[in-house]
Amino acid sequence: MKFDLILLRYGELALKGKNKAAFEQKLIQNIRQQLIEFEAVRITKEQGRLFVELNGQEMEPVLEKLRDVFGLVGFSPALRVESKLESLQQAALQIVQHAPNKRTFKVISKRANKSFPIGSQELNHQIGGYVLKNAQPIQVDVHYPELFVHVEVRSKASYVYGNDIVGLGGLPVGSSGKVLLLLSGGIDSPVAGFLALKRGVELQAIHFHSFPFTSERAKQKVIDLAQILTRFGGSIRLHIVPFTEIQTEINKHCYESYSITIMRRIMLRIAEEIAKQNGALALVTGESLGQVASQTLESMNTINAVTNMPILRPVVGMDKQEIMSLAKQIGTYETSILPYEDCCTVFLPKAPKTKPDQETAERQEARLEMERLVREAVEGTEVMVLSAEQEDEFSYFE
Numbered sequence: 001m002k003f004d005l006i007l008l009r010y011g012e013l014a015l016k017g018k019n020k021a022a023f024e025q026k027l028i029q030n031i032r033q034q035l036i037e038f039e040a041v042r043i044t045k046e047q048g049r050l051f052v053e054l055n056g057q058e059m060e061p062v063l064e065k066l067r068d069v070f071g072l073v074g075f076s077p078a079l080r081v082e083s084k085l086e087s088l089q090q091a092a093l094q095i096v097q098h099a100p101n102k103r104t105f106k107v108i109s110k111r112a113n114k115s116f117p118i119g120s121q122e123l124n125h126q127i128g129g130y131v132l133k134n135a136q137p138i139q140v141d142v143h144y145p146e147l148f149v150h151v152e153v154r155s156k157a158s159y160v161y162g163n164d165i166v167g168l169g170g171l172p173v174g175s176s177g178k179v180l181l182l183l184s185g186g187i188d189s190p191v192a193g194f195l196a197l198k199r200g201v202e203l204q205a206i207h208f209h210s211f212p213f214t215s216e217r218a219k220q221k222v223i224d225l226a227q228i229l230t231r232f233g234g235s236i237r238l239h240i241v242p243f244t245e246i247q248t249e250i251n252k253h254c255y256e257s258y259s260i261t262i263m264r265r266i267m268l269r270i271a272e273e274i275a276k277q278n279g280a281l282a283l284v285t286g287e288s289l290g291q292v293a294s295q296t297l298e299s300m301n302t303i304n305a306v307t308n309m310p311i312l313r314p315v316v317g318m319d320k321q322e323i324m325s326l327a328k329q330i331g332t333y334e335t336s337i338l339p340y341e342d343c344c345t346v347f348l349p350k351a352p353k354t355k356p357d358q359e360t361a362e363r364q365e366a367r368l369e370m371e372r373l374v375r376e377a378v379e380g381t382e383v384m385v386l387s388a389e390q391e392d393e394f395s396y397f398e
């Protein structure tokens with residue numbers, strides 16, 4: 001059996017008016033982008049329903065791509081048939097035969113076209129009866145069926161489909177504005193980026209790199225992580241900030257116990273500047289509460305004090321196990337655990353202050369040429385644009 005189309009389902013319930021139109025438009029645009037390699041495939045809209053028309057294209061690779069689209073709650077391979085009882089019966093039988101491991105089923109008919117002569121209850125019986133007679137041993141279970149056979153009778157044509165494949169949910173990327181993700185080479189920040197994308201933001205990323213204290217491989221690891229995230233986000237601008245001088249200066253002039261606090265404060269100043277230059281309205285980090293010294297509430301207060309920009313921390317409510325398991329699902333884990341050091345680990349103080357206060361941080365920072373250091377780091381930032389359909393060698397520097 002060859003399916004004709006894939007019926008798409010999105011969380012339209014919470015959306016109204018103008019929002020709904022913009023949401024749909026963005027979703028269609030993102031799906032088109034995701035399916036760009038399949039030349040025959042078309043996306044169509046009919047009576048408020050979105051479909052992927054396969055036009056002869058093999059379905060499995062298309063389904064694989066749809067699994068990575070935010071905004072899709074679910075999708076179902078479907079058959080489009082004439083609105084005639086025999087055609088509906090045959091299509092339902094095909095759906096059942098295509099799901100060989102299912103032991104029970106239930107037909108759910110909907111009659112959007114009220115001029116169709118058979119009511120939905122009667123249609124359920126007639127189609128269910130036909131399937132029972134013609135399919136391999138399978139039974140009806142109206143309460144907990146393993147397979148739902150949906151039949152939608154519409155005026156132009158009817159649609160018959162089985163169980164939903166669960167999608168990523170969330171909002172279409174690009175429907176909620178732009179943010180800048182502070183991307184380290186660790187496990188948490190790529191997951192934070194994924195969760196930010198889930199809320200519909202367009203993602204840019206920034207990484208602080210301290211060559212030669214941190215290696216080129218550490219930088220490549222971050223590029224690879226950003227590249228993995230493009231699977232869900234289309235294209236990602238990655239800003240790589242030269243951070244060596246700043247770290248050296250902090251080491252030379254500031255209390256060792258405050259070095260992480262001050263380093264983070266400077267990262268935020270630079271990130272805010274780059275965010276503003278790029279039209280991003282919030283920063284995103286992989287911070288969570290209480291994991292490490294820099295993530296106590298006191299520490300967050302002292303670090304945050306340098307910016308008014310909202311900082312989103314999508315993994316704050318998750319514990320490490322949950323973050324790791326999501327990292328595995330989205331494919332960043334294996335890259336994150338590669339052993340190349342991050343600038344934070346290289347300069348890790350023996351006893352970082354767990355409750356740093358703002359006054360001390362400011363006094364320490366007064367020993368640095370803050371304005372120059374920030375300006376030069378911003379000016380020296382390297383930008384890469386990574387996109388989903390390109391492999392690494394095609395990404396380019398600006």
Ligand SMILES: Nc1ncnc2c1ncn2[C@@H]1O[C@H](COP(=O)(O)OP(=O)(O)OP(=O)(O)O)[C@@H](O)[C@H]1O
Nearest residue numbers: 182183184186187188189206207208285286287344
């Ligand atoms: N070199 C860096 N470049 C960009 N952002 C960074 C860098 N180092 C840390 N960050 C940001 O600061 C956050 C907290 O870093 P930290 O090392 O304390 O925590 P973490 O829980 O180990 O996070 P991760 O696993 O993402 O590294 C990171 O999640 C990331 O958002």
